[in-house]
Amino acid sequence: MKFPTYPSVVRKEILLEMQVSELFLLSLTSKNARKIVSTRKFKSTGTCFDFSNNSGISKLFFEEWSQEIEVVRWAFRKPPVSEEIVSAEILNITGIDSPCRITINPDSGIPIIWCDSDLKKVFPSFIHRYFCDLFNVPTDVQISMDLNHLHKLPNTDFVKNVRITGLETNAHLVNSFFDTVSVSYCAILDSWIHGDVSLDSSLFKVENICLYGSEYFTIEHLLRFEGKHAFLSQSHLTVQDIIRFIHHWIDGRGFKNLETLMIFTSAEDNFSDRIPEEIELKPWDLVKRPYGFYVRSAMRDFLGFSPFMQDCSKAQDVERKEDGLLATVLLGDNTFIFNVWRDTDPKAVVRNEILLEMQVSELFLLSLTSKKARKIVSTRKFKSTGTCFDFSDNSGISELSFEEWREDIEVVRWAFRKPPVSEEIVSTEILNVDGIDSSCRITINPYSGIPTIWCSSRLKKVFPSFIHRYFCDLFNVPTDVQISMNLNHLHSLPDVKFVKNVKLAGFETNAKLVDSFLNTVTVSNCAMLNTEIRGDLSLDSSLLKIDNICLYNSKCFTVEHLLRFEGRHVFLSRSHLTVQEIVRFIQHWIDGKGLQSLETLVLFSQVEDNFSERIPEEIELKPWDPAKRPSGFYMRSAMRDFLGLSPLMYDCSKAEDVERKEDGLLATVLLGDNTFIFNVWRDTDPKAPFQGGNEWIRGRIR
Known part of the structure; x- marks a missing residue:
């Protein structure tokens, strides 16, 4: 397929009007089309497989913040004779050219790829990798599946999040899945589980677990939980079970990582009356902890919890003997919430939430304002593969980018001249560059929000190394120097x-x-x-x-x-x-x-x-x-x-x-x-x- 030679502005507008599924399908038609489609950028939180369909059709979804957008479906059989084949493509899957037929669902407009059954174990990984490479989105594997279709599971040993769906499933399938696949972040079980889940199941090692029908989840399972956040709905835990859990925590016999436990029980116990009779609870002491507890669990994203902050000013506390760690108990007739205070500075809790909402460039700029601001900003942690200089701009403006897995995030720009008169100076800072106090002016790009630092030309050879070292120290990221440059601007190269x-x-x-x-x-x-x-x-x-x-x-x-x-x-x-x-x-x-x-x-x-x-x-x-x-x-x-x-x-x-x-x-x-x-x-x-x-x-x- 030859993509029409529209002017780039027109082509960009066309791409912006296309759905993700349409862009994906277009990318399959030729290398040129794929290259053009890959210029479309998305702010994505990831992708998700869906293997829960009884018809044998699997799906890949694209997550754009809170919205899930379906991209493509596939099945390992011939398409129904009633469906029109719109394309027959040869896809190179793990080095093998494989013929596939493509149809379009007439209701949703989603493409369906019909493949040979020999590809069952490798095709999902191929389509996931292809999509992530195409749009440069996070490669974490996330799965939604009915365990009764466990045969659909692709060759994968690690997933970030999993959601087990279906009306019901068997405990031995749950045990088998979690012992085979390592789940690093969150597991949600929507399905009723029949039988006994093993007390040694790797389910209880997952950081965040949510069990909607948790009647099988006994006190023995709870006492073995090694993660941070647990949500149990329709629980059969009794008052005596919960009292045993609290004593277990107070005595320091487990739960070293626990932050949040939420239990909604179907038992006929009045928690709010009976638990205070058995456990000594202390009223809120504002010197010891804030009034508001922030739910930091993935559950707040997956389950849509609101508010993120729970008012604990009228709730009561227990204290762990070995280290004085506090936990707050919130009680309802059949509700038990247990919040562990890992951070008891009231200001720090709010401050951390603000920092989490700020862009890297905003944090960097804030850090320049004072030593105290720099110290606060440095508490924000990132999973980074490094930083990169870019000296390829013909305008003489250089930049530093921060690499967070596959995404390059621009942090700061600089140039060795006075700022244009058209740009508003938002700050004038004295930066100590290699022992020399240097006056620099800072402007903000009105479109990208990226700060630009305007310096004296005498800093050309030392400023890039200074800004790189400053940024790496600030966020404790790898200090490897990586450079993108035009050799015709070799004069921009710092002393390295x-x-x-x-x-x-x-x-x-x-x-x-x-x-x-x-x-x-x-x-x-x-x-x-x-x-x-x-x-x-x-x-x-x-x-x-x-x-x-x-x-x-x-x-x-x-x-x-x-x-x-x-x-x-x-x-x-x-x-x-x-x-x-x-x-x-x-x-x-x-x-x-x-x-x-x-x-x-x-x-x-x-x-x-x-x-x-x-x-x-x-x-x-x-x-x-x-x-x-x-x-x-x-x-x-x-x-x-x-x-x-x-x-x-x-x-x-x-x-x-x-x-x-x-x-x-x-x-x-x-x-x-x-x-x-x-x-x-x-x-x-x-x-x-x-x-x-x-x-x-x-x-x-x-």
């Missing part, structure tokens, strides 16, 4: 000798600048060159010593460069290497003349050579021997993060191998008309830890 990853951007640059940059700055992990390089790269360039290199326009990269490569992974797009040069590379590797660290070479050539026919004529290739290596080769390179390579595992069961003479090391050759992939087997154990359905694992391994 080592970087972890570098991305060279811009339309074109000079080979001498590339050599100069890489001979000056040591790159420890990955170098991506997105720019066309004019001239001849040095055969001694430090580029050839980097672990992972990617050249999008690699016509400057000759076979002599390839034979001198000392790293592990190399990706060459638009290459001018010929069949004879690739044959020379393979023979070089077989003879053990170099490339001792090589693991992966991926090459897409622009020359008119038919690799798949001509290379086997020149090199003796051996068919796959299952006794010597596995069928699947996992991409372990950082390139899989930076390039979004899919799949992470190549199916090499039909590919052929070569063997290195000196040590018998195997390498697999995968060939297309103008594609050459060379995978070296450092680990040939068929049961190696990367085997199995782990393709969905979080993307970045930087």
Whole structure:
């Protein structure tokens, strides 16, 4: 399919009008369409599988804050004859080209993909990874399923959240599911459970659990709960059971992580009258705790609890003997709520809620206002894979971005000149940069809300390192230096000798600048060159010593460069290497003349050579021997993060191998008309830890 060549503004407006399911379907039609669709951005909290449908049709939902948007459905059979096939696509699933038919539900407009039953265990992971890569959304696996359809569960060992649906299910299925799949965050069980759930079930290790029909959940289960938040509806726990639980907590015999317990019972016990007769409860002491308790559990999101803060000013407390930790007891006729005070500073509770609502750029700006503000802001924690400088802007404005898994969040911009007269100065700060007090003006971009710091030009070489160090110290994030830059702006480069990853951007640059940059700055992990390089790269360039290199326009990269490569992974797009040069590379590797660290070479050539026919004529290739290596080769390179390579595992069961003479090391050759992939087997154990359905694992391994 050729996407119409609308002006970019018009095309963007068209994309904004399309539903997520329509965008997803469009992306399947061609690489060009996928590239265009991927420019559409969403603020997503994740995705969710739904395996609860009795018809055998599964679904993938996209979560945009509180709204769930259906994206696609699939089933492992032929489509009904009554449904019109709108498309027949060949999808590359774990390295295998698989024909699939697509229909459109006439009521909802949602596409349905009809696949072969052989794909049952791998297709859900494939479609999830494809969607997350397409829109750059969080890759956490979330599942809603009826355990009576447990056979639908894809190859996955870890999920973030699970919701067990269906009218009823059996306890042994619950035990089997939670012992097979590790749930890291939240488990909601909507289903009536018949039988006895094991006292050792991993369900009781989940951080947040919600059981709607919890009559099977006994006091023995409760006393073994190791998580933080539990919600029990239609419970059969009695007053005596709850009193036993309270004593257990007071005596410090468990519940080291407990924060919230909510019980709504169907038993005929009057909790509000009888529990105070058995347990000594103390009235609220405002010196010891705030009046309002914030529910921090995932339950407030999944169950829509309101308010988030419970008024505990009239409630009473118990105190744990070993450490004086307080818990508040809220009672109704058949309601028992137990809130543990991990944070008893009244101001801190409110302050933390405010911090949670602020953007990273807002927190950064707030931290500059005073030492006290910086100390408060530093309490906010993030799960980060690092930070990245961007020196590619032609306007002379540089920026620092913060990486939170797959999402890059812009933090701050800076330039070494006076701010434009059209921009309002919101603050003038004295920043101590390398021991020198420097006056800087700050403006706020009216569209993005990102602060821009305007500094003196004498700070050019030291300010980026200062702002990077300040940010990493503030939020305690990895200090690896990562850079995206246009080498034509090499003067913007700060005083830095080592970087972890570098991305060279811009339309074109000079080979001498590339050599100069890489001979000056040591790159420890990955170098991506997105720019066309004019001239001849040095055969001694430090580029050839980097672990992972990617050249999008690699016509400057000759076979002599390839034979001198000392790293592990190399990706060459638009290459001018010929069949004879690739044959020379393979023979070089077989003879053990170099490339001792090589693991992966991926090459897409622009020359008119038919690799798949001509290379086997020149090199003796051996068919796959299952006794010597596995069928699947996992991409372990950082390139899989930076390039979004899919799949992470190549199916090499039909590919052929070569063997290195000196040590018998195997390498697999995968060939297309103008594609050459060379995978070296450092680990040939068929049961190696990367085997199995782990393709969905979080993307970045930087």
